[in-house]
Amino acid sequence: MRKITIIGAGQAGLQLGFGLLSKGYHVTLVSNRSAEEIARGRVMSSQSMYDMAVGYERDLGLAWWDDSCPPITGVHMRAGNSEGQTLIDWRSPMAAPGQSVDQRIKMPAWMREFERRGGQLMIEEADLAALERYAEASDLVLVASGKGEIGQLFERDAERSTFDRPMRTISLTYVHGMKPRSDYSALNISINPGIGEYVNFPALTLSGACDIINLECIPGGPMDRWNEVSTPAEHLELAVELIHRFFPWEAPRCGELRLTDDLGTLVGRIPPTVRKPIGALPSGRKVLGMADVLVLNDPITGQGSNNASKCTMLYLDAILAHGERTFDAAWMQQTFERYWDYAQWVARFTNTHLLPPPPQLLKVFGACGCNPELAAKVANAFDDPRSLAPWYYDEAEADRLLETFAQPA
Ligand SMILES: Cc1cc2nc3c(=O)[nH]c(=O)nc-3n(C[C@H](O)[C@H](O)[C@H](O)COP(=O)(O)OP(=O)(O)OC[C@H]3O[C@@H](n4cnc5c(N)ncnc54)[C@H](O)[C@@H]3O)c2cc1C
Incomplete structure (x- = not known):
């Protein structure tokens, strides 16, 4: 039986672990935190996931929250200024709903299930010496440690990295009591150009259905005030104040x-x-690294957990297809390149949203307001950002696309 060790029990590590267990592999998962520590700990993400990514969880018998997690049914994007003047406003249902299950619920539940299905779970901070130990004892070691320090083992790819610094200060606030939208639940995106973004959607947390407030604050700008906060109550107070000041339509x-x-x-x-x-x-x-270790994005477009799920399934296929052969450097590089074929489009989509919108995006978003078919195309791209190329990134291509939408039926 082939032995695989995975460092990190997050979305990627656990999901790959289950995939390999289901095919008869001997899998060891190394986590620096126990299930109880994760469940009792701080929120880590807003983890909105869309149909393809949740579908892979369903395939592995792991989507246990389809009935209890409030669905994210559509996308609503608005841009406006602090006076409430609207510059962009479009909305569309998505072809299938998304969902956000607090990782403090999902990961502990999956860790217990992983052991129940025969996986070996080690609670240990994996350092270089541990990696050596596991590499000696395994046919393959995968590092799925997210933003953990051990990921520094992998050299930064300057050519493929668009930025060399954080582009936002990010604040998450999990709340009860938000007034529901009057139409449908949504990935609710508000942009105040040059200042920041407010993204909100429903989720499932430890105390039941909730809403998550993501504030994406341009560093040094008027929303970047989180160093003033020292208690949870002050955090909530500042989040509400920023919404009132910069996204008054959501107040x-x-x-x-x-x-x-x-x-x-x-x-x-x-x-x-x-x-x-x-x-x-x-x-x-x-x-071999995977998911956030290799392609880390700002959460502005909510793609990291989706990426992790998709990376897992590509890696699983590659491991299975490799049979009994040695997992050498050529195989590792080739496996990552298959993931990069997908993940580059996620990085491009996300990085585009971290910069002032280029002219074609203003045209596309403007046209979405009066064209439901185009709006649906953009809304569904949160599930698969590859569908935005080339027109999202090229003015001539965008013009061509918009012309087709302008033709009378
Ligand atoms: C504020 C914020 C909001 C986000 N919102 C979204 C969103 O809405 N939608 C979305 O798709 N994505 C979102 N993301 C991104 C998403 O959470 C991550 O991309 C995803 O969790 C990555 O999965 P992963 O398995 O690669 O890493 P992780 O989920 O980070 O898991 C890594 C695991 O490895 C463990 N670990 C680290 N180092 C070691 C070590 N040395 N030894 C053992 N264990 C170790 C960690 O404790 C952790 O449990 C958000 C992220 C942030 C920060």
């Missing part, structure tokens, strides 16, 4: 907010980074 939904729990807040900065896929250990042995 009426935020009159009676309360935190889901004192650990339902998070502040951080993420440098969007692409890394080279192979990590060389001091002994010369090689390990």
Whole structure:
């Protein structure tokens, strides 16, 4: 039986672990936190996932929250200024709903299930010495440690990385009491150009259905005030104040907010980074990175957990197809390149939203307001950002696309 070790029990590590277990592999999963520690800890993400990514969970018998997690049914994008003047406003249902299950619920439940299905779970902070140990004892070691420090083992790919610093200060606030939208639940995106973004959607957390407030604050700008906050109550107060000041069209939904729990807040900065896929250990042995370790995006478009799910399934196929052969550097590079074929479009979509919108996007978003078919195309791209190329990134292509939509039927 082939032995595979995976470092990190997040979306990628666990999902791949289950996929391999289902095919008879001997899988060891190394987590620096126990299930109980994760369940009792701070929120880590807003983890909105869309149909394709949740579909892969369903295939593995792991989508346990389809009935209890409130659905994200559509996308609503607005841009406006602090006076409430609207510049962009379009909305569309998505072809299939998305969902956001608090990782404090999902990961502990999956960790227990992983052991129940015969996987070996080790609670340990994996350092280089541990990687050497696991590499010696396994046919393959995968590093799925997310933003963990051990990911520094993988060299930054300067050519594929668009930015060299965080482009937003990010704040998460999990709340109860948000007034529901009057039409349908949505990935609700508000943009105040040059200042930041407010993204909100429903989710399932430890205390039941909730809403997540994601504030994406341009560093040094008027929303970047999170160093003023020292308690959960102050965090909530600032989130509400920023919504009132910079996204006043959303303020009426935020009159009676309360935190889901004192650990339902998070502040951080993420440098969007692409890394080279192979990590060389001091002994010369090689390990392969995956998901956030290799392609880390700002959460502005909510793609990281989706990426992790999709990366997992590509890696699973590649491992199975390789049979009994050695997992050498050529196989590792080729496996990552298959993932990059997909993930580059996610990085491009996400990075585009971190910069002032180019002319073609203003045209596309403007046209979405009066063309439901085009709006649906953009809404569904959150499930598969490949569908936006080339017109999202090229003015002539966008003009061509918009012309086809302008033709009388
Ligand atoms: C504020 C914020 C909002 C987000 N919102 C969304 C969203 O709406 N939609 C979306 O799709 N994505 C979102 N993301 C991104 C998403 O959460 C990540 O991309 C996803 O969790 C990545 O999965 P992963 O398995 O690669 O890493 P992770 O989920 O980070 O898992 C890595 C695991 O490895 C463990 N670990 C780290 N180092 C070690 C070590 N040395 N030894 C052992 N274990 C280790 C960690 O504790 C962790 O459990 C968001 C992220 C942030 C920060």
